[in-house]
Amino acid sequence: MTDKPVVSLRNLSFTYPGATSPVFRDFSLSVGGSEFVAIVGGSGVGKSTILRIASGLIKAESGTVEIAIAKEPTRRRRALVFQDGRLMPWRTVAQNTALGLEGLALSEAEKTRRIADVLALVNLSDMADRWPHQLSGGQVQRIGIARALAVKPDVLLMDEPFSAVDAMTRRHLQTELVRIWQQSGTAIIFVTHDIDEAAFLADRIIVMGDSPARIVNETTVPVDRDLRRDSQDLSRYADSVAGALDFQI
Amino acid sequence: MITGTAHLRRVALGVAGLLTFLLLWKATESFEWVRRGTMPDPLLVPAAAMDELRSGRFLPAIGSSLIHYFWGLGLGTVMGFIVGALAATIRSFDDFQRYLARVLRPIPPLAWVVFAIAWFQVSHAGAAFVISIGVFWVNYFATYTAVQNVDPRYYELAKAFGQGNYLARSMKVTLPAAMPGVMGGVRTGVGQAWMTLIAAELLGVPGLGQEMNSAAGVGAYEAVVVYMLAISAVYALSDILFATVEGRLLRWRP
Numbered sequence: 001m002t003d004k005p006v007v008s009l010r011n012l013s014f015t016y017p018g019a020t021s022p023v024f025r026d027f028s029l030s031v032g033g034s035e036f037v038a039i040v041g042g043s044g045v046g047k048s049t050i051l052r053i054a055s056g057l058i059k060a061e062s063g064t065v066e067i068a069i070a071k072e073p074t075r076r077r078r079a080l081v082f083q084d085g086r087l088m089p090w091r092t093v094a095q096n097t098a099l100g101l102e103g104l105a106l107s108e109a110e111k112t113r114r115i116a117d118v119l120a121l122v123n124l125s126d127m128a129d130r131w132p133h134q135l136s137g138g139q140v141q142r143i144g145i146a147r148a149l150a151v152k153p154d155v156l157l158m159d160e161p162f163s164a165v166d167a168m169t170r171r172h173l174q175t176e177l178v179r180i181w182q183q184s185g186t187a188i189i190f191v192t193h194d195i196d197e198a199a200f201l202a203d204r205i206i207v208m209g210d211s212p213a214r215i216v217n218e219t220t221v222p223v224d225r226d227l228r229r230d231s232q233d234l235s236r237y238a239d240s241v242a243g244a245l246d247f248q249i
Numbered sequence: 250m251i252t253g254t255a256h257l258r259r260v261a262l263g264v265a266g267l268l269t270f271l272l273l274w275k276a277t278e279s280f281e282w283v284r285r286g287t288m289p290d291p292l293l294v295p296a297a298a299m300d301e302l303r304s305g306r307f308l309p310a311i312g313s314s315l316i317h318y319f320w321g322l323g324l325g326t327v328m329g330f331i332v333g334a335l336a337a338t339i340r341s342f343d344d345f346q347r348y349l350a351r352v353l354r355p356i357p358p359l360a361w362v363v364f365a366i367a368w369f370q371v372s373h374a375g376a377a378f379v380i381s382i383g384v385f386w387v388n389y390f391a392t393y394t395a396v397q398n399v400d401p402r403y404y405e406l407a408k409a410f411g412q413g414n415y416l417a418r419s420m421k422v423t424l425p426a427a428m429p430g431v432m433g434g435v436r437t438g439v440g441q442a443w444m445t446l447i448a449a450e451l452l453g454v455p456g457l458g459q460e461m462n463s464a465a466g467v468g469a470y471e472a473v474v475v476y477m478l479a480i481s482a483v484y485a486l487s488d489i490l491f492a493t494v495e496g497r498l499l500r501w502r503p
């Protein structure tokens with residue numbers, strides 16, 4: 001990580017209302033301007049909670065979240081891809097995709113173009129007029145991704161975005177995500193359960209342990225992007241992450 | 250899928266139900282199972298309908314009732330929705346109206362007839378006022394409950410995509426998410442308004458209810474049945490109208 005951090009989480013402490021112990025205490029993480037960071041860790045350690053704080057949905061009791069990028073009227077600084085997809089059932093696919101664009105300084109034509117672009121990206125152009133109840137779980141997740149990409153975020157926060165898509169689509173989306181990330185220069189924090197996925201996607205893999213959540217291992221993946229799909233090296237990094245996780249559990 | 254014959258069978262059964270009812274009715278009248286002269290003859294109802302139409306009282310009575318109905322229903326629905334929605338979304342307003350609602354809610358709409366007559370005399374406004382009270386409570390509770398039950402995850406979603414202020418939340422989450430529940434209330438109100446309307450008119454405001462009352466007063470029971478059927482027909486029409494509007498608004502539902 002050579003570039004200046006664009007997201008800095010510093011000394012965050014957080015306890016859910018009514019919970020007896022904090023999810024984390026003094027948690028810190030910095031992500032560079034066009035860095036791809038993956039977070040892996042057991043269920044319930046607090047991965048989603050970190051993304052909710054980083055995206056501004058909930059406030060930490062102490063500590064700061066800093067986004068070192070100026071606001072622009074045609075994009076949003078942060079966008080979150082929810083673990084459960086989360087579409088509004090009363091909006092069509094295209095209308096759901098447009099949610100984050102509403103209130104941005106864009107012409108209707110520009111909005112329509114962005115929606116068409118991101119729907120094409122997730123291979124769902126022909127579903128633009130469908131209602132969410134007419135979609136499969138994997139399609140719902142892809143719309144969730146399209147909705148986040150539409151706002152051209154500086155920081156893209158993704159919470160297990162591919163957990164419900166089939167293996168084929170997953171590979172396609174992983175490749176597309178890397179391509180989008182390389183073109184757009186957005187920073188990505190990507191939560192996943194899948195170590196191989198983390199090794200394929202990320203510059204840096206963070207392993208989280210719990211009670212309270214903390215970083216127990218950090219692995220940098222210096223493998224060339226073009227060689228990753230078949231690289232033998234990659235599995236070495238994956239194994240090292242798996243080792244750290246095992247130790248944890 | 251309903252096949253052609255299955256559909257025909259269902260229609261036939263429905264018609265058979267109607268015919269059975271008519272037969273029982275006719276038998277009750279012919280064999281005098283109830284006191285003589287108090288049971289109308291179903292076969293004389295069409296003739297009675299023609300008489301009522303020719304008398305020139307039937308259509309004005311329907312017109313008068315419809316005026317009460319639309320004003321009472323409209324006012325009660327709009328007010329019930331507004332107050333219910335505000336109470337469910339603004340904590341201090343909820344606290345403010347809490348005890349007041351407890352006190353006023355149990356009073357049946359018809360109990361207000363006394364004041365309706367005192368304030369509005371026997372007029373359209375009085376009838377509309379009484380009807381709107383019942384409709385108000387139905388919509389108030391339906392809206393209140395529907396808004397309170399909106400899944401908070403949608404508010405979180407709206408906030409994550411820059412739609413977090415009160416107006417954006419209300420228009421983009423609360424309103425559409427609560428719409429099925431609100432519509433359920435409106436539909437109950439559509440029916441409830443008819444009940445109250447006839448009862449209010451029985452107490453003296455001109456309309457179908459009053460015509461029914463005066464026909465009964467002179468023992469013209471066939472005419473009473475004509476008015477009953479008229480009520481049934483107008484209700485069916487308003488229900489169909491409502492279902493069309495609802496279907497359009499809730500087209501996103503599976």
Ligand SMILES: Nc1ncnc2c1ncn2[C@@H]1O[C@H](COP(=O)(O)OP(=O)(O)OP(=O)(O)O)[C@@H](O)[C@H]1O
Nearest residue numbers: 016017019023042043044045046047048049050083
């Ligand atoms: N709204 C809430 N109220 C109280 N506790 C919560 C709430 N949401 C999550 N928690 C608790 O906080 C902890 C962290 O939850 P979080 O959703 O961040 O985990 P996660 O790492 O994303 O898990 P998973 O991999 O299963 O998605 C868990 O122990 C969970 O039970």
Ligand SMILES: [Mg+2]
Nearest residue numbers: 047048083159
């Ligand atoms: Mg999670």
